[in-house]
Amino acid sequence: MKTLKNIFLTVLTIGMLQSCVVSEKPNIDFFQNSKYDFQGAQFASINVPMVLAKSYIKKALREEGESEETIDLVKKASKIKVLTVTNGSSEMLNDYVQFLSNNHYEEWASIKHDGDDINIRVKQDGEIIKNMLITVGSKKNDIVFVDVKGNFTANDISKMINSVSDK
Numbered sequence: 001m002k003t004l005k006n007i008f009l010t011v012l013t014i015g016m017l018q019s020c021v022v023s024e025k026p027n028i029d030f031f032q033n034s035k036y037d038f039q040g041a042q043f044a045s046i047n048v049p050m051v052l053a054k055s056y057i058k059k060a061l062r063e064e065g066e067s068e069e070t071i072d073l074v075k076k077a078s079k080i081k082v083l084t085v086t087n088g089s090s091e092m093l094n095d096y097v098q099f100l101s102n103n104h105y106e107e108w109a110s111i112k113h114d115g116d117d118i119n120i121r122v123k124q125d126g127e128i129i130k131n132m133l134i135t136v137g138s139k140k141n142d143i144v145f146v147d148v149k150g151n152f153t154a155n156d157i158s159k160m161i162n163s164v165s166d167k
Contacts, residue, residue: 026045026083027083027147028045029103030096030099030100031043040087041086043086046081048079053080054074070160076150084142084144085143085144087142090141100133105122105123105133108161115138116139117135117137118134120134122157130149132152134148
């Protein structure tokens, strides 16, 4: 959980300083559906410019003492989108999970830590993983979605999950 929080805070900080696009409109496919009733949920989305962000993220992760597996994963990322949802509901999260299942995302890990639920789902193209979605949900119905695009292997993601799980 600490790793995901550090990544999110690093991305947010870098985004604010590096002409990152911040919006109140959702930037993840499921949440862009205008026909869905989000029941008062509030969104903040961030599109991170990877050209500027990679070196800052890697440096911050090294300073925090993160594993090389996590840093190597950042090197392979080509695009990161972050969406925070305040006042989300468990029904909305369940509908999101169903949307991902319908769009061929596979669940790779589900971790519980200090009352937070962390879920990692991936979409593969043969042996290459093109998209990884990380969901962090709290008991307060605040949810963070991180959409990472790149060219990853199953081994890359397994190493990162194991390094996070060990902590």
